Amino acid sequence: MSLAPRLDLRQSQSLVMTPQLQQAIRLLALSNLEVEGFIAEEIEKNPLLESSAAEDDGPVVERDAPEPARDEPASADELLMGGADSGEASLDVDFTSETFHHDSAADSGGAGMDGALGLNGASSGGAGGEDAPDLDSFASADISLADHLLAQAGTAVDGADHFIAAHLIDQIDECGYLTVPLLEIANRLGVPLARIEGVLGIIQTFDPTGVGARDLAECLAIQAKDADRYDPCMARLIDNLDLLARGDLGRLRRLCHVDDEDLADMIRELRAYDPKPGCRYGGEAAQSVVPDLFIARRKDGWGIEINAATLPRVLVNRNYYVELNAAGGDRASKAxxxxxxxxxxxxxxxxxxxxxxxxxxxxxxxxxxxAFFLHGVAHLKPMTLRQVADAIEMHESTVSRVTSNKYLSCARGLYELKYFFTSAIQSADGGDAVSANAVKAALKALIAVEGDKILSDDTLVELLNAKGFDIARRTVAKYREALGIGSSVQRRRARALEGA
Incomplete structure (x- = not known):
């Protein structure tokens, strides 16, 4: 073995993730709204980028010379395998040109597949959406629960008691409950416990009724007192809410010393109360889901269109680049x-x-x-990411990124793309496997019409087997819990309470 120094040449291959390739991969997993925010950030950072979402008169960029024809861009998988150029070729395209690939009819002049509108019934070009008034902006801001209580405390107490009230209100959660023990608050403020209890009693008279309670029983008791219904019988009922939850009506009648009619009246009274009074105030406004795709039935098949209203068109201002480049500058500026x-x-x-x-x-x-789009969830087929990836000759990870955080709108409603990928349940008659979502839909339909005869899990298994679903009892229990449906015992108790 020679120990003399020498030079060796070695050749190896490795996959290098360039920043541009990482950006392309990241864009696949973003929804349209997230891409819109990403584009806005890029436009702020790059002076050569501009958006043409509000332009109706054609592309913003004017060209001095015709652009050379460019080849079909590589697929995402090809980019992953072999990398790509750094983008030397000009990509600022004329959206009205026939050479531009139209993902949908909305890419040409803003007209959708119906001739004038997009599949969502609105202009797909996005021009009207930006200039149209935002009706949500006219809505007044919701006051928070804490602000609502502090405003009442300002007129009910003053001095040191106002300071105590403000501290107590700060400990009330969004549902209206006081979450910290009074003794801890008394020690923290150095105030006698009796004084803390007195201020809390004042807070419990504030609107909404029931706020400031330390548990559900106290919250219901406050509301019963406000309604002048807190008699000894109602007090015993509220003190035994665990029996009410179990549906033990016979024991409740004996404890409250009432008959069936009075107990039913008391239960109806409790149902009218609000167990979470603080939820009426504050909280974030519900955010509606904006679809990324529109799907509609056409005479010659299916129309699939990107929601262009949430995707501004991005162009490269080459004129501005020529001006800056002609202005000269040092080497760093040109680079x-x-x-x-x-x-x-x-x-x-x-x-x-x-x-x-x-x-x-x-x-x-x-x-x-x-079959799902034509006939409903009962005809949803089991499907995996690999099946789609093999059919379109892409990698499974690419399909996973594409279907993440994206929704489609069709005649049957709004669905996440991941909804269509479900596991398979074997057919009881040896036929084709069915989707797990189809089984859940059938299970939910059976329980919805069970009436007074509550179906046990074993009975549900028999009924599903009769429908052609080969499913075990533990699977029925798992799907039932996933649907938020209680067991047969829980449903029977709930039915008894409804009839009380």
């Missing part, structure tokens, strides 16, 4: 300008490829789940 141009070109290319990939995946989903 920075070149980087900005390459980054802008790559972003436009990545966005175009993202839309192509989403349309491709959605088309295959509709193809494999056509």
């Amino acid at each position: 920075w300008l070149s980087d900005m141009l390459a980054s802008a070109n790559w972003l436009v290319k990545a966005l175009d490829q993202r839309q192509r990939t989403i349309i491709k995946v959605a088309t295959e989903i509709v193809k494999q789940q056509e």
Whole structure:
């Protein structure tokens, strides 16, 4: 073995994730609204990028010379396997040109597949959406529970008691309950416990009725007192809510010393009370889900369209690049300008490829789940990411990214793309396997019509087997719990309480 120094040449291959490739992969997993925010950030950072979402007169960029024809861009999988250019070719395209790939009819002049509108019944070009008034902005801001209580405390107490009241209100959660023991608050403030209890009693008279309670029983008792219904019988009922939850009506009648009619009247009274009075105030406004895709039935098949209203078009301002480049500057400035141009070109290319990939995946989903779109959830077929990936010749991870955080709107409602990927349940008659969601839908339908004859899990297994679903009892229990449906014992008690 020689110990002399020498030079060796070695050749090896490795996959390098360039920043541009990482950006393209990250864009696949984002929803349309998230992409819109990402584009806004990129436009702020890159002076060569501009949005044409509000333009109706064609592209913003004017070209000095015709652009050379460019080849079909590589698929996402090809980019992953072999990398891609840094975007030297010009990608600022004319959206009215026939050479541009239209992911949907909305990409040409804002007209949708119905001739003038998009599949969602609104203009797909996005021009009217930005200029239209935001009706939500006219709604007054909801006052928080703490602010509502502090306003009442300002007129009910003053001095040191107001300070104590403010501290107590700060410990009340969003449901209206006091979550900290009074003794702990008394020790913290150095105030006698009796004084803390007195201030809490004042807070418990505030609106909403029941606020400031330390548990459910006290909350209901406060509301019963306010309604002048807190008699000894109602007090015993509220003190034994555990028996009411178990449906032990016979024992409750004996404890409250009432007959069936009076007990039923007391239970109806309790149901009218609010167990979470604080939830009426504050809280974040419910955010509606914006679909990323629209799917509609057409005479010649299915129409699949990207929701262009949430995706502003991004163009590269090459005129501005020529002006900056002609102005001269040092080497660092020109290098920075070149980087900005390459980054802008790559972003436009990545966005175009993202839309192509989403349309491709959605088309295959509709193809494999056509029975669902025609007849409903009972005809949903089991499907995996690999099945879609093999059909469209992409990697399974690419399909997973495309179907994450994205929703489609169709005649049957709004669905997440992940909803269509479910496990298979074997058919009892040896036929084709069925989707787990189809079994859940059948299970929910059976329980919905069970009436007074509560169905046990064993009975549900027999009924599902009769429908052709080969399913075990433990699977029925798992699906029932996933649907938020109680056991047969719990449903029987709930039915008894409803009839009380």
